[in-house]
Amino acid sequence: MVMTGEVVQVEMTADSLGGMGESRAPRSVSRTVLVERLVAQLTQWQRDTGRTEPPRVIDLGGGTGGLAVALAEHGYSVTVVAPSPNALAALQRxxxxxxxxxxxxxxxxxxxxxxxxxxAGSVDVIACHQVLELLDNPAVALSAIAETLTPGGAFSLAVGQRYSAMMVRALAGDLTEALEIWRDDSRFDPERLRKLVTGAGLTIEAVHSIGVVSAAVSEENLAPSSIAALRDLEWAVGDDPSLVAAAPAVHLFGTRPD
Ligand SMILES: C[S@@+](CC[C@H](N)C(=O)[O-])C[C@H]1O[C@@H](n2cnc3c(N)ncnc32)[C@H](O)[C@@H]1O
Structure with missing residues (x-):
């Protein structure tokens, strides 16, 4: 986290997006809005597909279950896929x-x-948040997601982005690393993500920014009314397509074509 006067700029990490740790600390505004976006999209998808029950969500790379708990609170059942037995033990706890x-x-x-x-073709909903940017070959993961989804099934991706990561380093005074990040073609921006997702045969139905405002504001000492106002602002700003590339992370929701 980089402090610049009143402004705090953070690169989206599991902590800032998912970060309840093992405690019952309040969710960050970014996390709250991301979960709300996903639930709103899933509710619409359920209506469109005539489902009466919330679907089971597969959370690929779901770690210790930050998203799983939030979705469970909204009535969803969640299966977390995690490479680490330690993460699975923490998830269970x-x-x-x-x-x-x-x-x-x-x-x-x-x-x-x-x-x-x-x-293949067996899962209704797959979420994959803050994982693609860690993989050597995200196209392979997206193909696996596409292949595993039922026709008409839904996916949710949250991915950390290049511009914000570069700014975090620049604001910290590390200009050489900032330039390296900026020139790193493996970093995500909305266009690269769009190409990969559509290249896997998936259809994008909604794109929102995550954290444009809330990642720049320190939430620690905010009154509950200010947290609520920040949430409303984050939600409103997240709808603006012109700000997506500048956001710490982008959220994509879509489907596998029938
Ligand atoms: C930054 S954390 C994100 C955790 C969680 N999805 C969230 O949004 O809070 C990245 C997660 O990706 C997982 N991961 C790393 N490589 C993976 C892979 N090849 N397949 C699935 N998950 C992977 C890690 O174990 C870790 O839990």
Whole structure:
């Protein structure tokens, strides 16, 4: 985190987006809005597809279950796929601590295992948040997501972006690293993500920015009314397509064509 006077600029990390850790600390505004966006999109998708029950969500790279707990609170069952047995053990503890052990489970594996774990064309909803940017070959993971989804099934991607990561380093005074980040073609921006997602045969239905405002504001000492105002502002700004590339992260929701 980089402090510049009153302004705080953070690069989106699991902590800033998912970051409840093992405690019951309040969710960040970025996380709250991301979950709200996903739930709103899923609710619309359920209506469009005539489903009466919330679908099970596969959370690929779901770590210790920050998203899983939030979705369980909204009535979803979630299966977290995580490469690390330690993360799965922490997931189990967190699910029990929050009272959602009946809605949350975990399975060891990674993106390459998706089809083997669940079967081709078998999963209604896959979330993959803050994972693609860590992979050597995100196209392979996106193909696995596309192959595992049912026709008409939905996906949710949240991906950290290049511009904001560069600014974080620049504001910290590390200008050489900032330039390296900027020139790093493996970093994501909305256009690169769009090409990869459509290249995997998936259809993008909604694009929103995450954290344009809230990542620049220190939430620690804000009154609840200010947190609520920040949430409203974050939600409103997140709808503006011209700001997406400048956001710390981007959220994409879409479907596998029928
Ligand atoms: C930054 S954390 C994000 C955790 C969670 N999705 C969230 O949004 O809070 C990245 C996660 O990706 C997982 N991961 C790394 N490589 C992976 C792979 N090849 N397949 C699936 N998950 C992977 C890590 O274990 C870690 O839990």
């Amino acid at each position: 967190r699910a029990a601590e929050y009272g959602w052990a009946d809605r949350i489970d975990g399975v060891q594996g990674d993106a390459a295992d998706l089809v083997a774990l669940f079967g």
